Amino acid sequence: MEIRDMTALELGEKIRARELGSIEVVRNYLDAIREEGETASAYITVSEEKALAQAKRVQERIDRGEQLSPLAGVPVAVKDNICTKEMRTTAASRMLDGFLPPYDATVIERLKAAGAVILGKTNLDEFAMGGSTETSYYGTARNPWDFDRVPGGSSGGSAAAVAAKLAPYALGSDTGGSIRQPCAFCNLTGIKPTYGSVSRYGLMAYASSLDQIGTMGRDIKDCAASLALISGYDPLDSTSVMKEPFDFSGIYAGYGGAQGLSAGASAGSSGSLSGIKIGLPKNYFETGISADVKEAVLGAAKTFEMLGAAVEEFEIPAIDYAVPAYYIIACAEASSNLSRYDGIKYGFRSEQARDLSEIFYRSRSEGFGREVKRRIMLGSFVLSSGYFDAYYKKALQVRGLIKSSFDEAFSKYDMILGPVSPTTAYPIGGQIEDPLAMYMADIYTVSINLSGLPAAALPCGFDRQGMPVGMQLIGRAFSEAALIGAAQVYQDNTDYHTKFPESRIGENKGKRPEENVRSRKGGQDQ
Ligand code: GLN
Numbered sequence: 001m002e003i004r005d006m007t008a009l010e011l012g013e014k015i016r017a018r019e020l021g022s023i024e025v026v027r028n029y030l031d032a033i034r035e036e037g038e039t040a041s042a043y044i045t046v047s048e049e050k051a052l053a054q055a056k057r058v059q060e061r062i063d064r065g066e067q068l069s070p071l072a073g074v075p076v077a078v079k080d081n082i083c084t085k086e087m088r089t090t091a092a093s094r095m096l097d098g099f100l101p102p103y104d105a106t107v108i109e110r111l112k113a114a115g116a117v118i119l120g121k122t123n124l125d126e127f128a129m130g131g132s133t134e135t136s137y138y139g140t141a142r143n144p145w146d147f148d149r150v151p152g153g154s155s156g157g158s159a160a161a162v163a164a165k166l167a168p169y170a171l172g173s174d175t176g177g178s179i180r181q182p183c184a185f186c187n188l189t190g191i192k193p194t195y196g197s198v199s200r201y202g203l204m205a206y207a208s209s210l211d212q213i214g215t216m217g218r219d220i221k222d223c224a225a226s227l228a229l230i231s232g233y234d235p236l237d238s239t240s241v242m243k244e245p246f247d248f249s250g251i252y253a254g255y256g257g258a259q260g261l262s263a264g265a266s267a268g269s270s271g272s273l274s275g276i277k278i279g280l281p282k283n284y285f286e287t288g289i290s291a292d293v294k295e296a297v298l299g300a301a302k303t304f305e306m307l308g309a310a311v312e313e314f315e316i317p318a319i320d321y322a323v324p325a326y327y328i329i330a331c332a333e334a335s336s337n338l339s340r341y342d343g344i345k346y347g348f349r350s351e352q353a354r355d356l357s358e359i360f361y362r363s364r365s366e367g368f369g370r371e372v373k374r375r376i377m378l379g380s381f382v383l384s385s386g387y388f389d390a391y392y393k394k395a396l397q398v399r400g401l402i403k404s405s406f407d408e409a410f411s412k413y414d415m416i417l418g419p420v421s422p423t424t425a426y427p428i429g430g431q432i433e434d435p436l437a438m439y440m441a442d443i444y445t446v447s448i449n450l451s452g453l454p455a456a457a458l459p460c461g462f463d464r465q466g467m468p469v470g471m472q473l474i475g476r477a478f479s480e481a482a483l484i485g486a487a488q489v490y491q492d493n494t495d496y497h498t499k500f501p502e503s504r505i506g507e508n509k510g511k512r513p514e515e516n517v518r519s520r521k522g523g524q525d526q
Helices: 008-016 022-040 048-063 106-113 156-163 180-186 220-230 263-270 291-306 319-340 356-367 370-383 389-412 435-440 446-451 480-492 502-508 514-519
Strands: 043-046 075-079 117-122 169-173 189-192 213-217 277-281 310-314 415-419 455-462 468-475
Touching (some): 022 048, 022 075, 022 117, 022 156, 043 156, 048 117, 106 117, 106 220, 156 169, 156 180, 156 213, 169 220, 180 189, 189 220, 189 480, 213 220, 220 455, 220 480, 277 291, 277 389, 291 310, 291 415, 291 455, 291 480, 319 370, 319 446, 370 389, 389 415, 389 446, 455 480, 468 480
Parallel strands (some): 075 169, 277 310, 277 415
Antiparallel strands (some): 189 213, 189 455, 455 468
């Protein structure tokens, strides 16, 4: 099997067995990124020298016999809103063009300690605000299944990189769906973990009460193995609550994980889901969902039934209020978080400014893109004294209602199954001029962040144009092991996740329009 055809765990196993060297694997990916990467605009920065140096160090540790992790020596792509020491981190904003963080985010520190090798930083919507990667200052990332369509967002570059086999797995962040929706659009598996389980230290804050880092990969095992590495308590994040990192080792025991199953992961071992109750929110399927997505997700519900789970329909109330509540809360928090970009402390400063207030005003006017400014204005408005009660306070009340409706559902069901997005990936430029339509498309994902719950996105079919469809499996807080176990049984019995857009990559070559050139300029080796 070719290096780029292997999953992250398969690569890790071969590296540990000395059948492959980390440098060889990393070089293989770097060559591919150089040759094919441009077409997907998946990366903003590719760090060839650093990646090779890191691979060399990891290989030395492996050669000394150090037991690192099942993913030691395996490369990873990192969303460019996660700080990497002395490696350019831009949040896809002009505001941070050329910003070199002086420290690593906690997740990066942990990945490095576990022997992971960072290939580079992936494209995203500016400051993770968006669902298509079209708001990136560095040009739109492309969907490897059809380069004229969006890869989703905001972690669209991470998804494009993994789907185009330009990285075996990737880190993303999910504030309102940004891991799950690009996974659904690009036929990948992803996990948005429970709020508080993964440190946010070093993640550029968008909406702090919703943001969570998670993993995106080719299958649930890769996602589980990488999530285990980055999870666990961090004193540098005041919302970090989980004492010990996740232990999913039973799921990938064959790949150097410890033997023996962790409690909730038992579903994965038995190959059956009997005893598991899955709720299917029927009001998710009533209006606004494309017929193909509906059919694929309901088909997945049937598969879960065949695998032994009890699937029952129910209704989640207040769903109509989830998107408005989310956008009020997210924008309010963003307006506060983004106030730090003032032209003085970080990144971009306008050259036109003549005095202090002009430094603030002009740097922010020139440094932020349209969508970011729209959200800062919206957020400042809902927090202003005359409107606070009418909007922000109401949104928090709705958040409480949504959370209790999930609590109630989880008193009856172990998991909830639903679509990720009402449609499959749409053409580039198709929605960007209509922000409200873009916001509405987040209907199935945002309530999970408002409630702090974990959810896994899993491939479950294709639409009539051959574009992938994703579903999400939602669990109780901190029930990741059970979720992953159920996802594992599903993937053991289906092959959607094994499909890649290979045939389309050749077809798509040369489709890159000029505006994407910015994603490469100055993007190498920083
Ligand atoms: N599309 C949503 C938004 O624009 C979600 C973004 C995210 O999860 N980072 O806010």
